[in-house]
Structures are given as structure tokens and as C-alpha cells.
Amino acid sequence: MASVFTATDIDAVNTIRCLAADTVQGANSGHPGAPMGCAPMAHILYSKFMTGNPKNPHWINRDRFVLSNGHACALQYVTLHLMGYDISMDDLKHFRQLHSITPGHPERMETPGIEVTTGPLGQGISNAVGLAIAERHLAATFNTDDFKVIDNTVYCIVGDGCLQEGVSSEASSIAGHLQLGNLIVLYDSNHIQIDGSTELAFTENVLERYEAYGWHTLYVENGDSDFDAIYRAIEEAKKVTDKPSIIRVHTTIGFGSAKQGTEKVHGAPLGDADIAHVKSLFHLDPTKKYFVEPEIYDFYAKVAAHGAQKEAEWNAMMARYKEANPEMYEEFDRRVYRNELPSNIADLLPRYTPSDPAVATRKLSETVINAIAPSLPEFIGGSADLTGSNLTHWKGAVDFQPAVLGIGNYSGRYLRYGVREHAMAAISNGMAAYGGLIPFASTFLNFISYAVGASRLTALQKLRVLYIMTHDSIGLGEDGPTHQPIETLSMLRATPNTIVIRPADGNETSAAYLSALTFTDRPSVFCLTRQNLSQLVGSSIESAMKGGYILQDVPNPSLILIGTGSEVEICVKTAQILIAEGIQTRVVSMPSTDIFDLQSSEYRHQVLPKGVPIISVEAMSTEPWYKYAHHPIGIDTFGASGKINDLYNYFGLTPEKIAVKARKVIEFYKSNPVPVIERLW
């Protein structure tokens, strides 16, 4: 077989290597080793296999590339630069500088051509699984016999570190089960990690493990210079359409450096002398920095032109698709291009009155899901094996499964994640990043702790993912402290760009969904009860959308009780006790401090006026409440196993016990000034 490679390919790879080394050296910070080792893979993927248009990095049917070993991002920036993405040589010179578009790890929102934010190891390959699921699902949804609207491949480079992380194990096991033949992973196997040889800690047989997951496995012995072997392996991988593929590519970290093959080239610049040595070795001019021969730019310009032509052909096809399938096109346009919700979503949300029965908010959430899912086809997700507890399945939902298993198909929207919380969140990120989808993920609130490595990246990447978390407090009862969140909401509320919502009843649950769907650039975390809650007097969707509002009021309140979720009802009962004693008590329901903080200062002062003592009540850590309340009541120890009423009593969260504290607060502030609670600026 004749090689598809010419001398220019070799020069191109060596140019990537040296330009990456220059980029790291210029910043005097970063990771040259992996870019130099992975340069052949990146070059072959971008120039021989991937379809995409550098001038329109948002073309929906582009092939996706994920650099799971994100610390190697100099590789990606350099390659994108050469391909003609909007990354200039000057951008490469500002690698790792504040406000540059070439930050220290790849960031989805910062740089054209970066699909997902990587760096925290194991995330990228797990995002890639999500991207591959999204592709299969959208293809099954929008393709017809005549039109392949969605038809792309997801490529991913991973290092040893990624494959040691549990999240990648979880995601890879699911990917094998789901038979994602559109996913091709190139494993940069260089035997080196930061501590030294992988012999120190990683002696498992990776390919055998992936075979056990149901993957197609391949091996390339010389990934440094045997480009044909890499090419053939990727070709082989593309032929296998019912299994994801992993190609173990044996490489030399820092290939070309005097220190190649050691951990010394991993995370520090090579130094000018070594870079000159590398350039000489590769027949490049050792005196030139940040230099690319014109023929190399020309080479990639041709590749880019080919990609642009592919997009043009696809656009032409879509014009025919629009004529042939106007309704499907309209949906595609709405979801993918306009990124708009169906216009009737707000009308579908259930509303409640106080005479409606007490229901758990997880159950109320199920009602919302059943109301909106049929009209919101971009809503896709599932539970980490707690479907019957999280109540996330809706009537008529079809499993996303390979059809051959006989239990669903790729047009299905319900995902069976198994007990894999971390991968669930990382996969949701991948699906959201693909476009045209609104993913949800569900487990017990406490077990978001397993997934935080990924859920914080949902927020950093400005992705809309709905985390539907149930069993949100000691109210879950007998399962005990291993399952009862305490610090969880402190963490989530302190996470930037994350909306935490703990609804108190049916109207607030409807509002939670409407808010979460409306915030297109951030995740929302719902905290839902296992136990039944009354439908409250004074609640409404509109009020709850403000994050916090006066639920029940009195003239000239001398005390304000703020509650969230299941504790609002307790605050109402406490207020009744206090009002009967002549203590004028306002009850504020605060389903979301994050949303409340977004309201005008005027509105916030109306709800929480100066000069009135404020008590907050929430059945977990009091830490977040010092910002809003003079006296936060909560639980600052671990929970316990027992019946719900016993627990609420034991932890002091009954109306009677709260009333005792309220009287002391009132008494205290008779002789002390009531503090202003709010940031000054």
C-alpha cells in the first residue's frame, strides 16, 4: 500500500513539535513533552481524517476532537493555528498569559476549535463519550434515508493519567455498553507520568481492560515516526461501527529533546539550547523562533479549504433537507442554531393551590418532567441507577441503547448510567457541548460529591445541565449520615456560575425547571425531597423565579424567618406559634440564593429590610447563611439514621424548638443594634 504521507507531512509534524516547544518556552511555563510526542497523531487526525471548517468552528456536523490530556494544549493551539483557526502567532506568543485566548489548559469558551475544557484528568475522554452519545442521538433524530444531517466522528487523545482516573473507567464502560462506534480514542502511551515511569503505579494491561469493556482495541508500536501505522489503525477503527475503538500508540514523550522519554520533559520548558537541538535534529532552522515555513501553511490551507468545501456541501444539502422535511428542519434550526426553548414550555408547567395534597418535591419534579419531556425533545438524560428513587423517568420515555440489545435505540432519550455519578456528569457536559441538547443528570444530592470533578466544569464551561438531585437532607431518614448532605450546598452555592434551587412545593418546583431551562449558560442543581411537603399558601411560579420572596407577611415584622425546601413549611408553623405570642413574623421562602442575588438591590431590601432580625432555617450546614441571616439554624454535624420525625426533632428543626431560639434572638436584639447584612459593594 502506498503511503498517504509525503515529506511535507514529516515537516509539518516537526513544525508542530518545535512550535509547541517554542510556545512553552515563550511562556516559560507549560508542558512540551506530550505535544512533541502526540504531534503525529494530531497532524494525522486534523489533516487526513477530521472534517471541519476552521472559519466556522461551530458547524454542527464537524468532527469533534478532544485533547483529554489538556496540559498538552500547546499541541492543540499550534495545530489549530496551522489549520487556520482564529489563533494567531501572536496568540501563541501569549500562551498562558492573562486574557489571552491560549490559556494554560484548553477552555471551551476561550478559544476557537476547543470543544471542551480539559486539564483535570479523565474529563476529556468522558466528555468525548458524551459527544459521541449526542452525535448518535441527533443522527437518529434528524437523519432520514436521504439525508445524513448528523454524521461525524469523535476523536480523542488521552494519556496515561486520564486512563488511571476512575471517571474515565466509568465512561469507558458505558461507551462499550452503548456500542459507540463513532468514538475513536488514541492513547498516547509513553510510559511516563509525573512521578516517573508508569512502572511505579500503572502496570495493568490497558487494552485488555478496554476489551473487557467491549471496545475494539488496536496497537501502534512506533507512534513517533510510523505515520502509516497510525493512519492504518485509525482507518481500521473507522471500519468498526458497533464498538468504540482505542488505539494504543506507543510514543516517546518529548520526542527529539535531549531529555526525551523522561518525566523531565513533562511539565517544564526545554530551554533554548535543547530547543535548538530539536530543531537541528528535525532540519528546521535553530535560529528561528515561532517560525513556520510557508509550504507548511500552504499544506494546511489546502486541508482547511477541503473542510470549508465539505461544510458548503452540507449547507447545500440542508437547503434540500429543509424543503423535504420542513418540520424537522424547523426543530433542528430551533435547537441547534437559535438555541430557543419551545414557545409553550412555561404553559406546560403545573401550578398548585394550597388545597392540593402534600407531595414530595422529587415527585413534583416527576410531574414536571412528564409535562415537558414530550414537548422538549432536546431534554435527554437519566439517573445513576436510582431511577425509581429520583423519579426521572417519564411515561413513554425510550432508553438510549443500541437497538441490537432490544431495550431501546439511539433516538431514545433516557440514559441508564449505572452507578457512575462522575461519568454521568462528565458525559452530560459532553452532550451539552455538542449542541442541540439539554442534558439532565440525577442521583441523591449527597452523591454529587462523587461527581464534583465534572460538575464544576459544567459551570466553568457555561453549559446548561440540569442536576436533578433528590433525597436532599436528613429528611431521607433511615439511610443515615452516609447519604445525608451537610456541606453539599455550601460547596454548590460557592461554585461560580452555578444555580442551586431547593423548591418548597409544587409551584416552586415548576419554577425551578423554568429557571434552569432559561439560564442557557450555566448548570442548575435541584435539591428535592424524599418526603411529602404541603402546597404552601403564598407560593407561585412567578415569585419563586426571583429566588427568594415574601411567602407570608405581617404588618411591621419584628422577625423574619427564611426557609428553603422542606424547611419552609416548618418556618410557616414556627411563625404561627410566634404570631400567636405577638411576635410579628414574616416568612421568606428562598429556593435559590443564587437567583435572589441576581435581583435588584431594591427588591432584596424589600424582602429582607434593614433593622429586622433574620433567622434562616435549612437542614444542613449553616455556613452559607451568615450572608443573609443574623442567626442561621441548621445542622453542622453529620446526620443520623432514623425515622424522619425523630431526626428533625433530634436536630432541633421543629417549629417548637425553632420558636425557642427565635425568642432569644428577639430578646438579644432588643439591646443590640440589628446588623446590616449585605456586602457593601
Added chain:
Amino acid sequence: MASVFTATDIDAVNTIRCLAADTVQGANSGHPGAPMGCAPMAHILYSKFMTGNPKNPHWINRDRFVLSNGHACALQYVTLHLMGYDISMDDLKHFRQLHSITPGHPERMETPGIEVTTGPLGQGISNAVGLAIAERHLAATFNTDDFKVIDNTVYCIVGDGCLQEGVSSEASSIAGHLQLGNLIVLYDSNHIQIDGSTELAFTENVLERYEAYGWHTLYVENGDSDFDAIYRAIEEAKKVTDKPSIIRVHTTIGFGSAKQGTEKVHGAPLGDADIAHVKSLFHLDPTKKYFVEPEIYDFYAKVAAHGAQKEAEWNAMMARYKEANPEMYEEFDRRVYRNELPSNIADLLPRYTPSDPAVATRKLSETVINAIAPSLPEFIGGSADLTGSNLTHWKGAVDFQPAVLGIGNYSGRYLRYGVREHAMAAISNGMAAYGGLIPFASTFLNFISYAVGASRLTALQKLRVLYIMTHDSIGLGEDGPTHQPIETLSMLRATPNTIVIRPADGNETSAAYLSALTFTDRPSVFCLTRQNLSQLVGSSIESAMKGGYILQDVPNPSLILIGTGSEVEICVKTAQILIAEGIQTRVVSMPSTDIFDLQSSEYRHQVLPKGVPIISVEAMSTEPWYKYAHHPIGIDTFGASGKINDLYNYFGLTPEKIAVKARKVIEFYKSNPVPVIERLW
């Protein structure tokens, strides 16, 4: 081969099944299916293989048993009851009730015979790896040719859910690498998880995966009634001493129930009718609840007596050991029985004066480790592949590795975790639970987010683990927002029973270690800088041990600046600016709010007196500071990639920018009362 089993064994197993079903039914809450399916395994382990004395569950050389599928704890409580541990029938009747010793999931501190707290899936098997490491290490440390002081096996039952969790994958990969032949895992393979059949989400070949990890794998086709096959498999597993073993035991969930083999028996009581049916099927009296035939008690009493005799023999051996090896015995006694630190630890800690050079606290931590590790042989741990960055390796440290690899041995105390943060924490929990060891675990502070599922259980289990976290803020610079913690300390400070310490200089770093070693019943998390910090005027080990103290004072302060870690130096410089303007400014260093909260009210008021405005400065989420400060300054967005000075300037954390805010605070409180900041009760 003649069977080792008699009819009594069958009756015993059926008694466990029915008593577990009664226990769940009595609570009207819990999980009967797994106990009924796993009863043969538990019976065979406890009665035929495990060595232990129910009257002394703390005997150090007992075999360890971990129920990784902790929701099946009725199995464990029933078996421990039958074996004669201090769990009465009345305790079984109070299953899952508040203040009972039989909580909804097994808890290490609550119940005799429970080695580790399980329930969050995947933790138990990962703890078991830690227990096995501890055993190998202590054996290598204390055994001699003549005396096998430590010589026990770690047994673990896991379910499908545990094996889907990433943490178990990480821990299992390490266990294979470390060749832990003293670990035997029985995999309860019942094809059922909560959502239904494992065919929905878990179709990988588990045993093939474990072979890839380097484990010895075995299969038992009929785990419901082929006791001989289970017995033989465990015997086989015990023979293989250079590999951990996993035995896939095919069972029927809820064996005996009318609903056996379905997810319906997983998490809800069977109901009285079904229980009567089960008892009839097993030839037990269907009219009797919580009933055990005397012959069954007799059977287990003999097993228990055998265990007691084993302990007596061991005690006799230890008397001889003490004579033959008095110094080793003294160390064993100190570490295992007295749980005391070496008396000279405090004297070993380095002290600094302001004329000493500026050094990063991670580097100061390395100095402490080098100072104490040789004298603190129970100090054992490592890094998740960031040794050169975390600086946790000490001079002369030997790797904990199987000797055959030629890179260490089991008496080594430095663990190469690979990039496996979650398993690192779970393994540390197992090592701490074993006894005689003080484990430490290290990675970048932000990546504790990968390990929180385990680190919260360190706190719940009251285990002493030192989390040595470096690169603790935007101060890490170029690596950017994926690596910079923001919400992390909010989460950790809100986690009960956890000590967070962010030292500002060398003396405070020494104090951090002394505090952490002294708190025997809780974990500590150190937050250490990448960047250099000056040695501060006014710091001392003794002051820092109080969590917060007046670092630099003025007469009649009109403002207090609280700083932590790298921001203390910035507060000092801010105070200099303000004092020059006539604003009398006190600087408080607060390395640990958790420890400060433990001081007397009098002391706390001395440091933070009423009536003086307080500003806190910490380069991350302000959430935790509203409890202490009137105006917290921090970072409530994600960080950024850039040079450290650019970042501190951009995020407003320079003395000049803080001084601007300070002046506004002073101005504001001229016309407003200065609030009392402190919980009232």
C-alpha cells in the same frame, strides 16, 4: 473431597436470610435482597475462614471483613449477632432507628465488628485495598523470622454497583499493581441493580477487567446453594499470595423470596406474607420472628470460641515477642495500643524568624516531613502522581512496592498512587482504620474535588488522615481556572469533623502538622502555596495552634484585617498603608477557622472584639467569611490563567486595592452600628 459443610451450615445460612428479612421488615425500611443472596458467602467467611474474637473486635491481627455493598448491612448485623459480637436481638429490632447501634448503613464508630463505614458505593472495596496495604506494611515492619505479629487476610463482598464506580476501578488497578495477595474480594454477581437488569448498563466482562489489572480471578456458578464451590474458590484464592483475588459468585438477589431475582427485593421490605413463605421454604417456623434455633447459636459459639483461642495464642506469642524484641514491641505498643505520638515530635518541628528567606508553604511542608518522617514510622502515604509538585517525598523514603518489582518493598512508606485521587483518599481511610498508621494523601487542592466521596467519610469515620494539598489558589498561576480552587474551602470548612489549615509561613506550617497529628479523631486538610511566602513578624507555632491570632497589633484598632495563608502577607502590607494614613489596623492570621472555633469565647473576643469592623482576605469564595467578617474580600468567580502577579492584581488582591475597600468600610461604619458577628448560641 468431602464437604466441610453439614446440615447445620445450611440451617445457619437460612437463618441469616430469614433474620435479615425480619430485621428489614421490622424497620419497615432497608434492603433484604442482598443479605439473602450473600448469606452463604458471609456464613462461609465468618465460620470457615476468618479469624477473630467477637469479644474483642479490636484485636489487631483479626481478619478484616468489609461489606462494600453497605446497604446490605442487615446481613452483617445478623451475622455479627450470631457470632456473639455485642449486638443483641434487641439491637436488630432497632435496625435503622435513631441512636441504635444498627444504623441504615454500617458505621465504623457505631457497631462492634464493623471495620469501615460503607454505603456510598465503591468505598468499601477501596478501603479494603487500604486495609490490605496496612497489613502488608505492618507485617513487613513488625514480623520477624520467628514471630508473625501481623498476618491476616482482608475479605470483602462487593456488588455490581461498587464495581461500576470509578473509585473501585482506581483502587483495584493499584491493588493489582501492588500484588496484594492478602485481599480476597467476593463479587455478588446477581445481575440486578436498582434500575433493573445489569443488562441495562453493565455488560462489560468484569473478570476479564480484573485480569487486566493483574488480579487472580475465579468464578462460582451457583452461589445460592453450592457452598462447596464457594469454599473451594476462597481456598484457591488464599493459595495465590502475589495477587489479589476476585471471586465472581453468581447469586440470586432475595433468594427464597417470591420476588427473588428482581430489583423489587433490593430496597424494600418483603412483607409478612413473603417472609412466611421464605421461612417455610427453608424449613423454619413461619410464625416466629427474630428467632434463632439454639443449635445455630451453639454452632457460632464454637466458631467464636475458636477465634478467642486464636487471639489467646497470639497474645501468648506477643509476650514472647516482647521479650525477644523489646524495642519493636514498644513501638508496636505505642502505635497500635496506646496510639501515642513519639514524645519528641513537637521538638522536631522547624521554627523560623522573620529574617529567614521567603519559601512556599509546600516547600516548608517538605521540610517538616523531612524532619518528622524518620521519627514517625507510622507516617505513610504519597501523592496522586504529583510528588515533585506536592513535595511529599522525604530523603531516604522507600516506596511501598512489591519487592519483586525492584523499586521498593512492603516496609516502604511512600505510596505511588498514580493519578487516582479518589482511591487515594479511600485507601487512606482503610489504612487509618487498620490501626497503627497515620496516612497522608496529596494532590493539588482543587483536585480534592475528585476525592470528596471518600474524604467526607474520613471525617464521618473519625479517622486521622492528613490531606496535604498544594497549589492552593490562583497563586498557582498559569495552569488556570481548571486547577484553581474557589469553592473548595467552603466545602471543606462546612464538612463536619474536618480541620482545614491554610498556613501563612514556616511557623504556621509546623503548627499545621502538630495540630493535625494531635487531632486523632479527624482529618486535616492543609492548603499550601506554590509561591514563596515571607516569614512573618509575629507568627509562632504556639499562636498558630489556636487557629487564629493577633499577628500584628496597634493600640485601639479601628479596623481588623483577617488573612489566611498567602493573603496574610498581603494584609500586613495593607495594614502598613492604612496605619501610615492614621487608620489603626490590626492584622489577624487565621490559618484555621475550625481550630479558632474551638477556642474559648473569651479568646475569640480578644482576637475579634466587638465594635471593630472586620475585613477578611482569602483568594477564593467569600462564603465562609460572613461568619467572621463584616466585609469579606475574595474571589467569587472562576480564576484565570496568567502570571501570579497579574492574577492577584486582576482579582483585586493587592494591598493598594484592598486599602481602597478598607477606607470605604471605615467610612460606612462611621454612620452605621458595627454588627456583632458571632452565633448567639
